[in-house]
Amino acid sequence: MRIYSKSAFLRSFGCGGRRFRFTVRRFSGPRLARPGLVGLQTCICLPGAVGRFMETEAKLMIKEAIKRLGWIPAVAVGLVQELGAAGSDDVQFWAGHGTNRAVLVIDWADGLGPESLLWGYRWNGTATGLDMLLTVVRADSRLYCHLGQYGWGTAVFGLGYDLDGDDSFGVNPAPGFDAEGVAWSLSPNDSRVAVDADDHWREGWNTGYWAYYVRADENSPWTSSMVGAADRVLTAGSWDGWRFASGFVASPPGSAVPAVPEPTALVLLLLGGSWWSYRRLRS
């Protein structure tokens, strides 16, 4: 049985992986990569033997930091759950770039808490609900989707999430995820399940489906979308919500908690930001 892990796959590509897109600034010292189009995904790229040595040192620092700070995301999620439904100001994971912002909610309704998570999406120009879904899936290494392209539109067969954050995710039977966690086929399978019982995966075609809801802003009620995600044109401040409807009994997404970046990505971002600030102060 094959276990998929986007993070592990991407690590095998190092800094040359398609997933990592950088804005690289030149310093008098070694180069430091800054996060690019994929939001919180970041990495340190250093040339030559000195670079490899410093990268190793950085990884050791990160591992130690994760050991000491690993409880922070869980506490943050717990606080949000205590304080009530999260709004757009609570988004912790942003994908895409631009001045417009929208929110994506996915509610697996599977009894694994938190069932409902939210992400933010930024864009310029025109973007659809499908653009947001794909961009967020590609940006979040814990998020996966199985889609079908038909003549009448794009179907969302399955959505999954490495809920326990153990860097291991797979579904059985495998739909053929690419390196960014997206699978395309015309073979929906209602019996497809997550290999890791602690992870989210719901897929439906004959016994259930992913119901699609939209709203103009976080204070408006959810309404069932009259169009598919590929034809849904986003507006600034709008929300898209997906909730799995077992037995074709659909209801709007429940209160969501913010999805959080992987601890490794978070710590790397903090380290990158600290180094960036240090260099700016010295320059």
Ligand SMILES: [Ca+2]
């Ligand atoms: Ca997992």
